[in-house]
Amino acid sequence: MTEYQTITSEDDVQRDGTIKLHGPDGFEGMRKAGRLAAEILDATAELVQPGRTTASVDDAIRAMMLDAGAVPATLGYRGYTHSSCISINHVICHGIPSDKTFKEGDIVNVDVTPLLDGWHGDTSRMFFAGEPSLKAKKLVDVTYDCLMLGIEAAAQPGARLGDIGAAIMAYAHQHRYSVVREFCGHGLGRLFHDAPEVVHAAKAGTGPELKPGMFFTIEPMINLGKPWGKVLKDGWTAVTRDKSLSAQFEHSMAITEDGVEIFTTSPTGKHQPPYA
Numbered sequence: 001m002t003e004y005q006t007i008t009s010e011d012d013v014q015r016d017g018t019i020k021l022h023g024p025d026g027f028e029g030m031r032k033a034g035r036l037a038a039e040i041l042d043a044t045a046e047l048v049q050p051g052r053t054t055a056s057v058d059d060a061i062r063a064m065m066l067d068a069g070a071v072p073a074t075l076g077y078r079g080y081t082h083s084s085c086i087s088i089n090h091v092i093c094h095g096i097p098s099d100k101t102f103k104e105g106d107i108v109n110v111d112v113t114p115l116l117d118g119w120h121g122d123t124s125r126m127f128f129a130g131e132p133s134l135k136a137k138k139l140v141d142v143t144y145d146c147l148m149l150g151i152e153a154a155a156q157p158g159a160r161l162g163d164i165g166a167a168i169m170a171y172a173h174q175h176r177y178s179v180v181r182e183f184c185g186h187g188l189g190r191l192f193h194d195a196p197e198v199v200h201a202a203k204a205g206t207g208p209e210l211k212p213g214m215f216f217t218i219e220p221m222i223n224l225g226k227p228w229g230k231v232l233k234d235g236w237t238a239v240t241r242d243k244s245l246s247a248q249f250e251h252s253m254a255i256t257e258d259g260v261e262i263f264t265t266s267p268t269g270k271h272q273p274p275y276a
Contacts, residue, residue, distance in 0.1 A: 034263025
C-alpha cells in the first residue's frame with residue numbers, strides 16, 4: 001500500500017519509501033532551484049559546439065551554479081566527481097565529462113541538478129553539435145514530445161503514476177522507437193532521489209494516485225533501436241547495447257490542485273533544439 005507523508009518546512013525529510021506531499025514553502029524552493037537549472041541549460045546551448053570538450057562544458061556549468069549560490073548535487077554523489085552528466089549519441093545517460101570533444105552531427109544530453117537553498121532542480125535537455133542527421137533530429141523531437149505527453153497525462157484528474165509511462169510508451173512505439181526500462185524518473189525535493197519511481201513504460205490506471213504536493217521528475221530515454229542498455233566499467237556511463245542513438249529530456253514538476261506545475265521550463269523558450 002502506498003504511503004504519503006505531508007511535509008512542513010521544519011520536517012527532517014528522510015528517504016523512507018513514503019511519497020512526500022509538499023506545501024507552499026516547498027513549491028517556492030523548487031521554483032527557484034528549477035529556474036536556475038533551466039537558466040543553466042539555456043546558457044549551455046552556446047557551449048555545445050564541435051571541437052569543444054565535454055569537460056569544459058562541465059566546468060562552465062559548475063561555475064554557473066557556484067556563482068548563483070548553489071552547489072552541484074552530483075558532485076560527490078555516490079562517488080561521482082563532476083557537476084553534470086553529458087551523454088553523446090548512443091550514451092543513454094550518466095555520461096562522464098572528459099577530454100572527449102563534440103563532433104559534427106553529435107546529439108548530446110546535458111543533465112544538471114543545482115542544489116539551491118536545500119532544494120534540487122533536476123533537468124536535462126538535448127543539444128546538437130553542428131547539424132545532425134534527419135533520423136537523429138526526428139528521435140530528439142519524438143523524445144521531447146514523449147516528455148510533454150507524459151506531463152499531460154499526469155495533469156488529468158484522478159491520474160495514476162502508470163498513466164505517465166503508458167502515454168510515453170504509446171507515442172514512442174507509434175514511431176517505432178523503444179523506451180529504456182533500466183532507468184526512471186524519481187521523487188525529489190530536499191532529497192535528490194526519493195519515492196516514487198516514475199517508470200516510462202507502464203500500464204494506464206496502475207500505480208499510486210497522483211496527489212497535490214507531489215514533486216518528481218519525468219525523464220524518458222528513447223532509443224532508435226532496441227530498448228536494452230548496459231553500464232560500462234566506469235560504473236556510470238549507460239549505453240545502448242546495439243549502439244543505436246538515444247535521446248532524453250527531463251523536467252522537475254509538481255502535482256497541483258488543478259494540474260501540474262513544471263519547475264524547469266526554459267525562461268527563454270529554449271525547450272528543444274535547434275536553439276536560436
